[in-house]
Amino acid sequence: MDLRGKVALVTGGASGIGAAACRRLASHGAVVSVADVDEERGRSVADAVGGRFHRLDVTDLAANHAVVAAIEEQFGRLDIAFLNAGIVASGRDDEPLDEAAYRRILGINLDGVVFGVDAVVPAMTRNGGGHVVGTASLAGLVPMPGDALYTLTKTAVVGYVRALAPTLAARGISINALCPGFADTPMITPMRGQFDAAGFPVLTAEQVAEALAQCLAAGGTGEAWFVQPGMPAAPYRFPNVPAARNADGSHAAVPAGLDPHGARR
Numbered sequence: 001m002d003l004r005g006k007v008a009l010v011t012g013g014a015s016g017i018g019a020a021a022c023r024r025l026a027s028h029g030a031v032v033s034v035a036d037v038d039e040e041r042g043r044s045v046a047d048a049v050g051g052r053f054h055r056l057d058v059t060d061l062a063a064n065h066a067v068v069a070a071i072e073e074q075f076g077r078l079d080i081a082f083l084n085a086g087i088v089a090s091g092r093d094d095e096p097l098d099e100a101a102y103r104r105i106l107g108i109n110l111d112g113v114v115f116g117v118d119a120v121v122p123a124m125t126r127n128g129g130g131h132v133v134g135t136a137s138l139a140g141l142v143p144m145p146g147d148a149l150y151t152l153t154k155t156a157v158v159g160y161v162r163a164l165a166p167t168l169a170a171r172g173i174s175i176n177a178l179c180p181g182f183a184d185t186p187m188i189t190p191m192r193g194q195f196d197a198a199g200f201p202v203l204t205a206e207q208v209a210e211a212l213a214q215c216l217a218a219g220g221t222g223e224a225w226f227v228q229p230g231m232p233a234a235p236y237r238f239p240n241v242p243a244a245r246n247a248d249g250s251h252a253a254v255p256a257g258l259d260p261h262g263a264r265r
């Protein structure tokens with residue numbers, strides 16, 4: 001994949017999967033803008049890849065737009081956005097809801113993608129097209145008992161990406177979700193010992209970044225790419241759901257433009 005002359009934005013780029021993605025995109029020749037709330041580590045990643053750092057809290061819509069405006073001003077274009085910042089829930093599923101913590105995980109994992117899309121799509125449209133990838137998780141495809149709020153946000157990212165893809169395709173913009181299993185980043189540090197004890201092969205951040213590159217190179221849209229240890233990353237094939245039927249059993253015609261994808265005929 002030759003990304004020379006291309007400009008990429010990576011949110012949550014200071015650490016883990018985002019940092020590996022910055023290195024990977026830069027290795028293909030892209031100019032990388034690293035965006036994160038962690039200034040010190042974000043600057044260090046940006047310096048290492050010859051890119052630029054932007055302090056960005058992804059929960060702030062105006063700040064997302066400001067970062068994209070700065071990128072356009074500096075480089076004249078934006079081709080790739082990896083909307084990746086994310087956290088796990090701070091409380092347990094069986095505890096009373098901590099509203100501030102609930103708003104926080106929704107803000108980072110969900111608003112971070114939706115606000116990011118709102119900011120990058122006009123720039124990509126001016127550019128004649130582009131590629132957006134949101135980091136969901138395997139928890140976007142299968143439930144993760146014990147962190148229902150995380151599952152909620154990641155499932156939402158998958159649904160959002162799949163629903164938005166046809167609209168963005170008309171502008172030459174692809175949008176996909178990356179759905180990694182457990183990856184060896186600071187996010188899983190609290191449970192790292194459990195994986196080691198079980199001999200479970202967690203992904204490296206570099207393997208997830210490689211899957212990002214494969215997803216971009218594949219050129220599809222509206223896909224949710226699972227990334228699991230020991231097998232190639234690939235788009236998840238969602239099972240179809242039954243289509244609506246009339247009282248006589250014949251298939252019901254859905255009004256034009258309201259046809260959900262994947263309904264079985």
Ligand SMILES: NC(=O)c1ccc[n+]([C@@H]2O[C@H](COP(=O)([O-])OP(=O)(O)OC[C@H]3O[C@@H](n4cnc5c(N)ncnc54)[C@H](O)[C@@H]3O)[C@@H](O)[C@H]2O)c1
Binds near residue numbers: 011018085
């Ligand atoms: N590590 C895993 O096992 C795993 C598995 C599946 C999906 N993911 C997802 O991958 C993404 C990256 O996670 P990671 O594992 O690299 O974790 P990480 O903790 O190493 O990195 C997350 C980054 O997001 C940044 N961030 C947090 N809040 C932010 C905000 N408000 N604005 C901007 N940046 C913010 C952090 O500063 C950090 O640099 C997340 O969306 C996560 O949910 C991780």
